[in-house]
Amino acid sequence: MPLISTSGLARTFLTGRGPVEAVRGIDLSAERGEILGFLGPNGAGKTTTLRMLTTLLAPTGGTATVAGCDLASDPVGVRAKSGYVAQSGGVDPGIPVREELLTQGRLYRLPKAEAAARAEELAHDLGLSAVLDRPCGALSGGQRRRLDIAMGLTHRPEVLFLDEPTTGLDPGSRADLWELVRRLRDEHGTTVLLTTHYLDEADALCDRIVVIDRGTVAAEGTSSALKLRYGGSLDAGLQETFLAITGRGPASSDTAPVAV
C-alpha cells in the first residue's frame, strides 16, 4: 500500500481577480521508504500541494491518503503520522533550542519526560547537542535547517514532507542534509517527499522525480528514465530534460526562501 497517494487533488483560490487554479488535479503515489522529488518552476503548485497534504489547506477537489489516513475524513490521523518542514522553518528566534524541541514534543502529545528525552535524542542525531541552550536565532543557517527538520521528526513520522530543505545552504551543509534524508530512509523506512529547485539534488537524492507544471503532473519517473524519454539519452543533462518537459527553465533568479 502506498504511503502517499493522491487522486485528482486540486486547489482553486478565489481572488479579487477571479479564481486561480493553483493545483489542477495531481495524481501521485509514494511507497514506504521512497524519496520522492517534487520538481517544478516557481508557482507550479508544489507548496500548495504540500500544504494540502499536511492538512494546512483544504483541497477544493480530489482525494488523498497519507500514511493510511484519509485527508478529508481523518486530518488528525494525518497530522499524527506525518511531519512537515516548511520553507520558512517555524521556530521563534527568541526561544532556546531545547525549549522549542520540548514544546514540539508536547504538541505531539508526548509525556513531559519522554519529550525531554526525545529532544536530547534529536539534538544528538542532528548534531545540535552543543547548541541546545542557545536561542534559535543564534544558530547558523545549516544548524537552523537541521533544527527545523528535528522539529518535524519529533514524533517519528512515517511520512516527512520537506519544502525546499536545502535552499540557502552552503554545499557542505547541503551534503550533510542529503545524508540525513538518506539515513532517515535507511534506518527508519521514512517516506520523504521533498520539493527542490536544484536539479542535481533531485538527481542525487531522489528515487523518483515528479515534475509538476501549471498545477498538474507534467512527467514522472526515475531521473534516468526522464532523461532518456525527454532529454533524448541517458547522458542528457537534467537541465535540458527539465526544459524539455516544462518548456521553460527551472527557477533561475529567486532562490531565496519565500515566507509561507
Added chain:
Amino acid sequence: MQALLSDTALIFGRYARQTLQSRFQMLFGVLMPLLYLLFFGPLLTGLPLAPGASSWQVLVPGLLLQLGLFGAAFAGFSIIIEKNLGVVERMRVTPVSRLALLLGRTLRDTALFLFQAVLLVLAAIAMGLRAPLAGVLIGFAFTALLTLSLSCLSYALALRVRTPQEFGPVVNAVTMPSMLLSGLMLPMALAPGWLDLLSHLMPLRYLVDAMRDAYLGRYATAGMLYGTLVATAFLTLALVVGTRVFRRAGA
C-alpha cells in the same frame, strides 16, 4: 476535553514564559492608564461626577477597562509576527487542539492584563481611591471578561490579515470610538441626550457602568445585571468567532 486542557496549558506556558522574560511587555501596557491616573485624575477630584462617590471611584473602573481595551485589542500583533516566522503553521500541522492555540494565548493575555490591573489599582489607592474589596474584585472580573473577549477577536482578525499595516488601522478604528462612546473617562450621565443614546449602542458602556456600581458597593443594581449579561454575551460571541477562525485551515 483532557487534551484541550493540557494543550491549552502548554500553549499558555509557552507564551507566559515569553512574557515573563520581557519586563517591557509586562509593564508597558499599564503606562497609558497610569498617566491618566496621575495627570488626569487630579483634575476630577473636586467635580460632582456621581452622587455619593469620589471621583476616583468613577475614574478607576474606566481606566481598568481602558487598559483591557487597548491592551487586548492589539494582542493579535504577536500572531502576525509568528505567522511570518512560520510558527503558526508549524503548530497547526501537529495534532494540537486548534482551540488550545487560541485559548492558551488569550489566557496569557488575560493573566498579563490582570496583573497590570492590580498595579493600577494599587497606584490608585495611593492617589486616594477608596472602594470596597468585593467591588474591586468584581471590577477585576469584568476586566478579565473584556480582555478574554477582545484578545480572542484580535487573534481571529490577525489570523485573517496578512500584514501589521492592515491590522493596526482596523484595531484603531474600533478602540478609539469604543473608548469615547462608552464613557470610560467621564460618566455618560454628563452627556447630552443624543450622545447618551448613542453610547447605549456601545457594549463597553454596560461594563463600565456595572463596574462603577461595584466600586460604590452597589451589587444588586440593574446596571450590574446589564453589565454581566453584555460581558457574557460578548465573550460567547468572541469565542464562537475565534473558534471558527482557528478551526478553519489555510489561515
